[in-house]
Amino acid sequence: MMFAPNSSDKQYLEALVLGHEAAFDALFIRHYAGLLRYAKTLLPYPTDAAEDVVADLFCTIWTSRAQLNVQGSLASYLYAAVKHRSYDKLRQQRRAIIAAEDDLPDTQPEAAHLQPDQLLDFQELNEHLLQLIERLPERTRQVFQLHRDSGLTYEEIAALLAISINSVKTHMFRALRFLKSALYASGVQ
Numbered sequence: 001m002m003f004a005p006n007s008s009d010k011q012y013l014e015a016l017v018l019g020h021e022a023a024f025d026a027l028f029i030r031h032y033a034g035l036l037r038y039a040k041t042l043l044p045y046p047t048d049a050a051e052d053v054v055a056d057l058f059c060t061i062w063t064s065r066a067q068l069n070v071q072g073s074l075a076s077y078l079y080a081a082v083k084h085r086s087y088d089k090l091r092q093q094r095r096a097i098i099a100a101e102d103d104l105p106d107t108q109p110e111a112a113h114l115q116p117d118q119l120l121d122f123q124e125l126n127e128h129l130l131q132l133i134e135r136l137p138e139r140t141r142q143v144f145q146l147h148r149d150s151g152l153t154y155e156e157i158a159a160l161l162a163i164s165i166n167s168v169k170t171h172m173f174r175a176l177r178f179l180k181s182a183l184y185a186s187g188v189q
Helices: 009-017 021-042 047-063 074-103 116-134 138-148 154-161 165-185
Strands: none
Touching: 009 021, 009 074, 021 047, 021 074, 047 074, 116 138, 116 165, 138 154, 138 165, 154 165
């Protein structure tokens, strides 16, 4: 079946549901580049993750074409699907990192190779840093520790503390600026 280049997404979609590969190819060519650019903004690194998300979406569309039920515009449907799949991919990556960290031994192998004076310097620096963190204002310290110690994202912290993401960013900026300047003033560089 041949389609005119100016055929609408709705016409392609109707043909796709009936199993016409030409309709699928036309939709792929029309939407792939834009969806890939969008996925790369959501998954900037590694870039193959963005390609995987978009390719997987089109594979799913082809394999479940008979059950495909798009309400509204196809472009909106595709971009929403890419967004949700990208967030799923980010969650998978975060879980993989957490699982890898859980598999690490409790003692860090680098610490075993440190000279006693280096180990003492490290312990003193760590103690000094903990004291500086305690000097942060309560909310700033709370945001800093939730992000650095608990590994929460800015969005998760904002939801947990019922503040805006911009407030979270401001608290993190202030905490980092304070710690940097305090460490620099104490001679640590």
